[in-house]
Amino acid sequence: MTGKVCPDYLTIQSVVDNEEEDQAVLEHLDQCSACRKKEEEIRSMVFYANQLSSKERLPADFCDRLSERAVYQPFPALPFALALFAIAFASVYIIDPGYLNWWLTVGITSNIGLFLDTFFELLYFGINTEPVWIILFLATLVLIEVIILSGIKRLEGVIK
C-alpha cells in the first residue's frame, strides 16, 4: 500500500476494528480527507452495532444447576447387546423354531464376523450419538430380518 492509493472500505474497517496495523494505511488515513470520511462512516456503523453489547452475567447458581443435569451416564453396551440378541432370537423362534437353526448355521451367521464388527462399531459410535438413534437403527435391522423370515416361511408354505 502506497500513501497515494486510497484503501477500500474493508481495509478501513479493519483499522477501526484494530485488526489492521499496516503503517502505510494508517499514515494514509491521517492525510486523506476522503478516507477519513469513510472512516467516520464506519465508526458510526460500529457505534450502532455496539448497542448489542451487554454486561449480562449468568446467575450465581448456574454452575450448580448445570452439574445436577450433567451426570455422566455410560452407554449400557452389554445389556443393550444382550437385549438385541434376545429380541432376534425370540422373533426367529416365535416364527418357527426350525428357522432358529437355519439362522444360526447358514443365515446371517455366515456373515457373523461382518455383523459383529458393524455392531461394535455402532456401539462405539453410540458414545457420541444419542442412544435412541442406535436403538432405532438396530431395531430396524431386526424388523427387516423378521419380515424376511416371515416371507420365507410364507413362501415355503405355498411351495409345500
Place this chain on the structure above:
Amino acid sequence: MQDIVKEMVEAHGDSVYRLALRYTGNRNIAQDITQETFLKAFKRINSFDHDKPAKPWLLKIAGNLCKNYLRDNREIPVDFIEAMEKPDQANPEQLYINKESETELMRAVKNLPDKYREVIMLKHVNELSYSEICEVLGLELSLVKNRLYRGRLMLKDELLKQGGISS
C-alpha cells in the same frame, strides 16, 4: 461434571449466555440454551481438540442452538423481550428507555439476513477477532470482513428507519 467443562463455564459461560440472550431476548430461554450448550460440550468433550481455544467451539454450538430456537419460534412477542443490563443503566426511567431501545434493536437484528446477523453477533456481542469469527463459522477472512461491513450497514439503516436509538 468434568473439571474441564466447569472451567469452560467459568471462563466462557457469560459470553455464551450473552449470545443466547441477544438471539432470544429472554433470560430464561437464554439460560436454557446456555445449559444445553454446556451439556452438549460435556457429551462431546472427547471429540474436542484440547490444543484449540474452547470459546469458538462453544459459540459454534450455542449459535446453532440459537438458530434452531429462532427457526422454531419465528414470532417472538415484543413483551417477551427483556432489557439488557448496560454499563450506564442507573434508574427505572433508564430501564424503561433501555427496554424500548432493546425492542427496536431486537427487531433490527431479526430483520438482518442470517449470514450477516451471525457475524455481527460474534463481533459485537462476543467481541471475537476476525480470525476467531472465521473459525466459528468456517468462513474465509475476506468473506467475514465483507459480511461484517454489509451487516453493520444494514443494522444502522434498520435502526435509523425505526428511530429507536439516537447517536
